[in-house]
Amino acid sequence: ADLRNSYEKTKYSHACVARRLIEKNKIVQVGIRSLCQKEADFIKKKNLRLFYARDIVGREEWMEEAISRLSDKIYLSIDLDFFDPSLIPAVGTPEPGGLGWYETLKFLRLLTKEKKILGIDVVELSPAPQDIPSSFTAAKLIYKLIAYLTAI
Template sequence: MTAFLDSEFKPAKPTEAAFHVIPAPYEKSVSYGTGTKFGPKTIIESSSQLEKIQRGKDPGEKGIYTAKPAPTLNAIEKAVSYALKCQATPFLLGGEHTVTLPAIKALKAACGPDFGLIQFDAHADLRFAYEDDPLSHASVMRRISELGIPIAQFGTRSYCQEEQDYRQDKKNKVTFHDAEELFRRFKVNKKNKLLPANFPKKIYISFDIDGLDSAIMPATGTPVPGGLLWYQTLDLLAELTKGRTIIGLDLVEFSPIKNFHAYDFTAATLAYELMALV
């Protein structure tokens, strides 16, 4: 494995980098298709095909360090802690969605609990447990919510009653905009805000790649139709990050399909677009 975007920029030293890209090839509880453990390597390899972004400041110029792969939840928590110690923005490449939990634990330990999580996902991931596993990818947002972190979900379209009940209970501090609502009805204006007024200014973005429509991104374990398209995604990200500070990022659940480079490159491009928001 090479380093993220080393075709364009010399990899930065960890203490001088603005970003720590952390490969997290963790795959334990995938329910349908497998292969997310190959996601980080494929995204990093595909990043060599990226070109500099010709608008604003190129995130690569700020320095990217690519860490050694962190294959366990413990290793991920350590790698994120180290990134924060270096005053860099951690950017996890999953792996299954469970990898977000150790990242949030490290952030909470380093920065306190005053931040919110913005989740792009087809699924709510709010089950108390999935197949008796409380650390499953389908329970990751429940564990994070239990840590007291407010969550805002975008593009969700597949969830069970237990998850719907949980997120409708105001005390759990989960906001959601399902894909269908975003497509058919939602218009951002003064009255319609994407985030509640009291949502924290500091945010972590967790992007499950199955939030994208399965037509543009079938390379994931549990693809669901009716998801977000490319420019809708970029517009939403731009709107959501306006006036806020990003303290960490992840892109998870990418499961490459052999010889379909379009999906590899879509994932790598999305990774770089996320970095450009910081």
Template sequence: MKKACNFGDLPPEFSREGSSKVEIIPVPYEATVTYRGGTGKGPGAIIEASRYLELYDEELDEQPYKIGIYTASEMKDLPQEPEAAIDKIYHRIKHSLSSDKFLIILGGEHSITVGAVRAFAERYPALSVLQLDAHADLRNSYEGSPYNHACVMRRVGECCSFVALGVRSLSKEEADYIQDKSLKVVSAWDLMRGKDWKKIILDYLSDEVYLTVDLDVLDPSIMPAVGTPEPGGLGWYEILGVLRYLAENKKVVGMDVVELSPLGENIAPDFLTARLIYKMIGYAGKSYGWLERR
């Protein structure tokens, strides 16, 4: 059986670069993972799983693929040194931003977000970031590198503001940093206790938002294929609620989905990730007016 060559295994009329509204950019970078590896295989697994998606979205009563989804060639030969890899990713994303497409970057480990956000922040000076993640990722340096995946939001915070949702694992250093800087980090405990995350999104994110989804924000019962599967995460309909609310109330200018470590024959996490991405394409398509509003 042939492997899918593009997201959704779409025919040419819906996957051409020139006419598509969405661009998928696979970035199979893996260099600083600290527990279970395999994130370098994530983009390929997501694209392969996407060929089995039903392309009609019953929630939206739409077929989002009709806006066009172009899948770029994966970034190959990335340097193992994180800072050099991030710089190369920055230049690649900066190039794609000139096309005015909705960009979706597939990781790979979470450190790729730094390069992407730097490119987006140049294009959108008032950019803010919504981080969905089990971990704060706010260490200043980890294992000798300030560009380790455990430092990604510390680096992101150097170029724009951000809000984090779903955090349930962090160091004392990170907890102190959050308090000292008065950062908007909504923990999983906060969500369980009914904290109004919608108001936080409205009040603390700018109009133009970049979304970064570390898949470990999800509960391991539905997403075991991550490096550090922390218990107590979001469920399927909870994360969809966040994505839809964000798209309806802010302009989501781009996003990444990172940290999938495929589990071989257990393809459920791969399929969930592909479905999550397709759902966000639908939500974004609605908000941009590319799909008919109902």
């Protein structure tokens, strides 16, 4: 969930990104599959609503709820660990049970129609030189996002 207060003696680790964001911003996290006890305690203490993969994979009703929790103008950060590793295995933390391609595209299409996206980042791709499918899939995701954002 990247909600740790610190990791490996720094507050600015990849495992702390969401925690830093929550300090100043409203965020929505989708596709969470694992977290440590400290993260679970923080979620409970702050009464955060996370969209866990186990609750949303294969369903669509969560999409509107997730979008409705966002401001009108948003920054979109996509951690490729979000996907099931059968789709993109070359990530920092390949965790089974992630979301699939088509449900992700459906969510992103809805999101880009309903919210003004001010910026996007796509992170955590970590391919070996011979791992062309992971890089291709990440590039295609970015291509799709650009297409959704520029659609008339």
